[in-house]
Amino acid sequence: MTEKKSVRGQYGETLALLGEKYKDIVVLDADLSGSTKTKVFAKKFPDRFFNMGVSEQDMIGTAAGLAAAGKIPFASTFAIFATGRAWEPIRQSIAYSKLNVKIVASHGGITVGEDGGSHQSIEDIALMRVLPNMTVIVPADATEMHKVLETVVAHKGPVYVRSSRIEFPVLYDDAYTFTIGKGDVLREGTDATIVACGFMVSQALAAGDLLAQRGIRPRIINMSTIKPVDAALLVEAARETGGIVTVEEHSIIGGLGSAVAEVVSEECHVPVKRIGVQDRFGISGKPNELLECFGLTPGDIERAVLEVLDKKE
């Protein structure tokens, strides 16, 4: 059985580790440090942790001020509150001033599960992607989360990193290298391309197995940086495979699918099918039930690839 590991758990571990090397790291949370795992850092470095209470806007503004004073603030809460409630302070006080704040939010997507639509963020990638100066990253497993954090702590400028409540299968080992703005081809293939991010990378790989049984070999790309998106890799994939399926645990409006379609439609005309949450809110249920409900299973991805193959010239 594939090993699984919590991506948000990894955030807590890595942050506490980085805290030793980077004395300027400070961490802010809005009363969810147990869930976002910033509590690990808080216990180790109590003087550098600020629980802001249930006040996301103030958390973001304070993080901006800390960055202006030379600190490296990491601000965490659930994805919908971090990016939705505090969107305008992020825009005005972080992105516009180009401040060195890292927003690392957990509980992205519908696999939040039982808490339901109010807590399932299906808009955060769109909300962050539209902001000038913002980098947007969705790691595909715990190893990648670790590498992402090592990278963004040394990167000057605003970054949004999304993680999830559920555990993800471990896809990478320590030899993996993460670079901002670079997608990773996990599986070669020429029949079509599946571009995924976050947990959906694992689902895409499972879909690849199903398609292989039909003799179809899709190229599978982990597009962990959604902004700046790896346009060169996408154009190459579009030209070489002739059709693209995007897969994300986010609204099909404004997220990875949109980012891919924007690049591909300007550069080369191949069919693009977006798999994600259709224009609707989430609902309560177990994560696996919800993946089925919202059409985010390997079987759904397989069908989308077959559809794209039909449309290929």
Added chain:
Amino acid sequence: MADSNDSKTCVSMECSREEALQRLPEEARQIRIEILKMLHQSSSGHTGGSLSATDLLTTLFFTELRHRAEDPGWEGRDRFVLSKGHAAPLYYAVLCRFGYIHADELCSLRKVNCMLQGHPDSKSTPGVEISTGSLGQGLSIANGMALGLRLNENNARTYVLMGDGEVQEGMIWEAAMTAAHYKIDNLCAMLDRNGLQIDGTVEEVMNIEPLADKWKAFGWHVINIDGHRFEQILDAFKTAKEVKGKPTIIIAKTIKGKGVSIFENKVKYHGIAPNDQELEQALKELGHKKL
């Protein structure tokens, strides 16, 4: 930087209270003149709230704030956040007076590709600590700066200027809790209580009273002053530095459009720049010869 220059550039505390009280009215008058000329040139911008806070900001920059115009990023500088970002013309006039901005730049306010954006932009203008303009965010930012300075064991202080309409923003009260909770005493907030906002009087639009009681209830040390009496402003800054274990707010009662009779206490001049005739009269009242 040579030590001999420090006395010139480290402005604050360089003159006695008596000297400051003699000098400040004239400095404030000059700054008001620059504000009005700047606004007239751009035919756009916020007159009333720039003039109401002129005496406060002039006093802050001339007597209180430790800063170096030739080294805007100097680590030891006190931080200032203009939370009521629409008073940008005032900020620019003050920064110009200290040499952060060349006087020639003032006529470029709000023009395409200019250094002086409609609201303060830290990326465009030397001396502007952080971009503001969307109300309600400056106090959180100032808290963060003050916490950062404290962690860095830097004894610099943080000052923030808010408007009175601005405190209708909920985020201000989140930040008010934070400052008290974390005992941020290297922070001094100023509230420009001019009583007017763009849609009318603050009392009519959304009453904020009892204002002092609110801040006290949130755990702040509150100082009420007349924001146009320099001796009261000086005393308030002095007290603010002495208060330990809690943040301080100076609630400064001011007159919107202060210094020019046709603008004083007029809602209309919140966001309107003076036309030719208005500028002429304004400069006359301020004892300035024609352009």
